[in-house]
Amino acid sequence: MQTNFTEEQLQDAGTATANKILRACVHCGFCTATCPTYQVLGDELDSPRGRIYLIKDMLENERVPDAKTVKHIDRCLSCLACMTTCPSGVHYMHLVDHARSYIEEHYTRPWHDRALRWMLAQVLPYPGRFRLAMLGAKIARPFRGLLPDPRLRAMLEMAPKQIPPVSPNDAPQSFPAKGARKMRVALMTGCAQKALNTDINDATIRLLRRLGVEVVVAKGAGCCGALTHHMGREKDSHAAAAANIRAWMAEVQGEGLDAVVINTSGCGTTVKDYGHMFRETELAAEATQVSALAMDITELLAKIGLPEVDPGHEAAGLRVAYHAACSLQHGQKVTDPPKALLKGAGFQVLLPADAHLCCGSAGTYNLMQPEISGQLKARKVKTLEVLEPEVIAAGNIGCMMQIGSGTGVPVVHSVELLDWATGGPKPPALTGDPLPQPVPILRD
Known part of the structure; x- marks a missing residue:
């Protein structure tokens, strides 16, 4: 051109x-x-x-x-x-x-658009505020039909019926490896994920510890910045990203890190782009180093390798429809590891038609463009349900919430299934008790 x-x-x-x-x-x-x-x-x-x-x-x-x-x-x-x-x-x-x-x-948006976008930027990246907002949404949900703006109705409808209690495992701390330490990694615990689903980080920590990995939740790390970045709010997104860079570099310069592990693929795409985001700043070198350390959890697990799985395990042969999050397959080009790991753990992996197409979640898209998002969700759910799966697996909390709101099939994170198949507990979404009380992971 x-x-x-x-x-x-x-x-x-x-x-x-x-x-x-x-x-x-x-x-x-x-x-x-x-x-x-x-x-x-x-x-x-x-x-x-x-x-x-x-x-x-x-x-x-x-x-x-x-x-x-x-x-x-x-x-x-x-x-x-x-x-x-x-x-x-x-x-x-x-x-x-x-x-x-x-x-x-x-561009000066209409006042109601500015107000809505400001509210999302002030709420979603902060787990405490997000929890309060979801509690308010639960109270207001019966009255959603009275709201004139379809985006406000979408926000009330997307709020989960149950909100998990705060997990003590998401606080800054270190979880030692079981046995000889093979690696030391920082786990990005996310922002919205800490309010919506605490099982994902818990499963990640359990699994990595069993594989000989010390897991650190770094002090000062928080939202990756993606939610505000995609709204064009560069100042907000760069502030969040800079805090993460400094937090993880403190660990690098301390006991060292072999990787920054991310189990929300939307965050992973952004963190891997920190080098570009900060290319003209004083943080350029450190941002590039952090981007190079960033790995999706399935990338790290593929590198380490899973232990032998008991063929008689309850999980063996379970029909799993795998949804490839756009941020993972297109943003990070991570396509084979999730499927190979699930197959290696004994699951029957099923792939939907048009797997390359988005489910319509896309950060705040399902809130800002509910009509288009709803059409994409219906299409995605149809292609998944036709496979007659017993569970749907994905690697991104946004996709999990979006798909879960349109189907009765349990939706879990891939790492929860891998943790279960290799010695961890059964994912709560499959037990009928989706909101167990989280407890600190024992440092035995």
Whole structure:
């Protein structure tokens, strides 16, 4: 694609990066075949190619974004399926992230949109505030039909009926390896995940300890910044990311780290991009180092290897429909490890049709674009349920909540199944007791 940025415009790092990305696009349109919003809406401007044209025009002319441009960019899921299918290597993620930041800086949204986005930015990244918000949603849910804004109704409907108690295992501390220590890793405990599902981190810690890994929850680490980053709130997202970089580098410079382990793939995609986010700052070198250490839990488990599994275990042969989160398969290009690990642990792994398509969760997308998200959820649930699974597994809390709200099939994290098959407890979602009282993991 031909671009016409001036030398002065290219002095800005974000614009220079956008220019390189735009020039890589050859208009082939392969991205339209795998874009979920284009499949649902059928509008060229709701495809990556269409949005690229809108972004190019907006940035080159340094114009105030209009409502039309903002609407079509807001409708992008950032599922990144287009990056997987693009034959030219167009880095759409960095382009749309820059466009969102530009919109946030130059466009004045209607007051109710500003208020809603501000509220999400002030609540979702903070587990304590998120818990209070969910309690309020439980009280208000019976009255959701009275709300005029479908986004507010979606927020009430997405809130879980039961909220797990706070887990003591998510506080800063160290969990020693059982037996000889083979590795020392930092576990990112997340933000929304700590409020929505405490079983995931507990299962991760148990499993890694049994495999000879010391697990550290670093003091000062928190939200990865993804939720605000994808809303264009660069100042907020960079502040959260910088706190994580400093927290994990303190561990690196202390007893050392072999990896930063992440069990929420949406966070993993962002942490692996810290090097790019901070490329023009004083944290550039440390951010790059943290990005290099970042690993999805299934990447680490594939590297370590699981112990032999008892073929007579209750989990053996269980029919598991595996949902590949977009942030894992497209954002991080981690595709084989989750499936191979589940198969190796004795599960019967079932793969749905159109596994490359998004479930419609996408961070805050299911709250901000409930109609499109609902159509994508219905499509995803249908392809999973037709497999007649006994359980659905995924590697991202957002996907788990989204799919779980549309099916009666239990939805669990892949690491919960792997923990169970190798000596851990049965996942609470499969026992009929989804909210056990969490207890500190014993340091025996």
